[in-house]
Amino acid sequence: MKVRGTKLSHDEFMNKVISVDHHPEIEYAWATGIAISKFLEGLKQGKIYGAKCNDCNRVVCPPRIFCEECFSPMVEYVELPDTGVVNTFSLAYIRTDASRREKPEIPAVIDIDGTTLTPSGFLHLLDENISHDEIKVGMKVKAVWKPENERTGSITDIMYFTKMEE
Amino acid sequence: MRKVAIIGVGVEGFRPAIRDLSYKEMVYRAAVKAYTNADIDPRKEVDTFISCEEDFSMGTSITDEYAPDQLGGAQRSVQTITGDGIQGMAAAYMQIATGMFDVAVVEAQSRISDMLTPNQIQHFALDPIFVRQFNSTHHSIAALEKQAYQHAFGVSDEIIAEVAVKNYRNAILNPIAAYGMNASKEDILETEIISAPLREGEVAEHADGAIVVVMASEDIIKQKNVTPVWVKGISYATNTPNVETRDWKTATYAKLCADRAYKMAGITDPKSQIDLFEIDDTYAFKELQHLEALGIFSFGEAAKALADGKLERGGDLPVNVSGGVLGVGNGHDVNGLQRVAEIVDQLTGEAGKRTVSGAKTGLAFSWRGVPTTAGALAILSVE
Numbered sequence: 175m176k177v178r179g180t181k182l183s184h185d186e187f188m189n190k191v192i193s194v195d196h197h198p199e200i201e202y203a204w205a206t207g208i209a210i211s212k213f214l215e216g217l218k219q220g221k222i223y224g225a226k227c228n229d230c231n232r233v234v235c236p237p238r239i240f241c242e243e244c245f246s247p248m249v250e251y252v253e254l255p256d257t258g259v260v261n262t263f264s265l266a267y268i269r270t271d272a273s274r275r276e277k278p279e280i281p282a283v284i285d286i287d288g289t290t291l292t293p294s295g296f297l298h299l300l301d302e303n304i305s306h307d308e309i310k311v312g313m314k315v316k317a318v319w320k321p322e323n324e325r326t327g328s329i330t331d332i333m334y335f336t337k338m339e340e
Numbered sequence: 341m342r343k344v345a346i347i348g349v350g351v352e353g354f355r356p357a358i359r360d361l362s363y364k365e366m367v368y369r370a371a372v373k374a375y376t377n378a379d380i381d382p383r384k385e386v387d388t389f390i391s392c393e394e395d396f397s398m399g400t401s402i403t404d405e406y407a408p409d410q411l412g413g414a415q416r417s418v419q420t421i422t423g424d425g426i427q428g429m430a431a432a433y434m435q436i437a438t439g440m441f442d443v444a445v446v447e448a449q450s451r452i453s454d455m456l457t458p459n460q461i462q463h464f465a466l467d468p469i470f471v472r473q474f475n476s477t478h479h480s481i482a483a484l485e486k487q488a489y490q491h492a493f494g495v496s497d498e499i500i501a502e503v504a505v506k507n508y509r510n511a512i513l514n515p516i517a518a519y520g521m522n523a524s525k526e527d528i529l530e531t532e533i534i535s536a537p538l539r540e541g542e543v544a545e546h547a548d549g550a551i552v553v554v555m556a557s558e559d560i561i562k563q564k565n566v567t568p569v570w571v572k573g574i575s576y577a578t579n580t581p582n583v584e585t586r587d588w589k590t591a592t593y594a595k596l597c598a599d600r601a602y603k604m605a606g607i608t609d610p611k612s613q614i615d616l617f618e619i620d621d622t623y624a625f626k627e628l629q630h631l632e633a634l635g636i637f638s639f640g641e642a643a644k645a646l647a648d649g650k651l652e653r654g655g656d657l658p659v660n661v662s663g664g665v666l667g668v669g670n671g672h673d674v675n676g677l678q679r680v681a682e683i684v685d686q687l688t689g690e691a692g693k694r695t696v697s698g699a700k701t702g703l704a705f706s707w708r709g710v711p712t713t714a715g716a717l718a719i720l721s722v723e
């Protein structure tokens with residue numbers, strides 16, 4: 175297939191036209207607050223927390239201190255199972271730096287079991303060793319955790335989700 | 341066109357750093373207070389949400405995508421303005437005045453404590469080809485301006501220090517202020533030089549906080565049990581981004597804002613028609629320079645009024661009774677709404693010990709900070 179555009183070499187791009195460089199050194203440390211801190215602390219203990227809205231009765235994951243549907247405060251945390259269902263997925267061959275992978279990473283949105291009304295959850299990765307033919311929307315999955323002493327209270331404390339044996 | 345008023349304000353903060361709440365939780369708390377004050381259900385009665393925030397301040401590109409939920413704006417009309425909260429209010433004003441919408445929500449926030457390198461981000465605002473190639477802090481731009489202002493009008497460091505003394509002291513009575521203190525002129529003058537003639541004590545410290553303002557049409561106000569604070573005039577203007585061609589002595593952008601807003605509000609003599617002023621003082625000298633550009637005093641004369649006590653809470657022309665940006669804390673894009681929140685408190689009898697008695701009309705003016713020559717102005721009134 176013909177690729178659109180005109181290829182420029184690095185030398186042409188950087189040196190044949192006058193330009194000015196700047197490399198900002200910018201860093202952030204986002205305070206995660208009440209609800210997400212609870213969620214991240216939970217991950218460290220191998221638990222997935224959600225929150226329940228006592229007005230519209232839905233259980234959401236990850237937890238939050240307010241319900242975006244009815245704007246009521248959410249004050250009740252619920253421990254959810256570390257299992258869920260693949261909502262959607264992709265086989266990702268290109269990294270952020272535009273380099274190519276031989277074996278794709280498999281990002282997937284996981285609806286966590288126990289969330290109600292509209293299912294909710296988070297984006298994570300699927301086990302790269304599942305045969306690509308087997309991966310389906312609706313597939314039941316289970317979290318594969320890092321060893322407890324390697325968990326830091328991060329979404330990466332779950333290494334990936336793998337297919338559950340039916 | 342229809343009349344537009346503020347019907348509720350909610351504030352969370354200000355504190356030097358809010359590390360116990362996420363930015364969404366901080367905004368949610370401000371929003372709940374605003375909706376309670378305005379007697380409004382955001383899920384049913386708000387037509388348009390306007391969030392004022394910048395990607396680099398929040399640390400997320402296309403940061404407006406993350407604005408709706410905490411405002412009650414999920415699946416509703418939401419837009420972001422990368423500017424001061426008063427610029428957001430101007431957009432809300434137009435959306436309501438035209439008859440398109442009845443109720444608008446404006447939000448602005450500051451999460452400076454989430455930035456580990458705030459100076460780098462401010463430096464990043466400088467022109468990359470010319471100004472950014474030099475490594476002086478961005479405060480040097482303000483120092484250049486202070487130098488030019490003092491040279492042109494013979495305003496002393498001592499009187500500029502008195503602006504800081506007044507505003508830090510005023511902040512003591514303001515529950516939302518992060519930096520209330522009794523400091524003497526000597527205390528200010530003894531603080532470290534950042535970039536001469538600018539000292540640390542005359543530069544506003546950062547603070548975290550959020551403000552949510554609810555605005556509504558006169559048609560809605562008739563149905564509600566609220567005290568409307570009418571937006572009589574609103575404007576925003578930019579002079580020039582170029583440091584080479586800008587006017588360093590007088591804050592031209594403030595004059596441009598004032599000319600437009602006074603005309604809109606029917607103000608011909610601001611000194612007699614406006615009862616209190618909330619004016620950007622991110623750098624202490626800016627309060628004086630801005631007052632002159634707004635036509636309250638002629639050039640170089642604001643200092644005399646300050647020395648005579650006219651700018652105190654009990655004076656003829658109270659300025660920054662809230663404590664100003666110096667006293668409340670520099671929240672960047674939320675600074676304009678800090679000014680507005682104080683005027684709303686004052687005009688609706690909610691200012692407690694800070695009350696300026698008999699105040700009916702107030703002026704809020706915000707500047708977008710170094711290196712901009714951009715300002716925004718609102719004239720608010722209960723008459």
Ligand SMILES: [Zn+2]
Pocket residue numbers: 227228229230231232241242243244245246
């Ligand atoms: Zn709910």
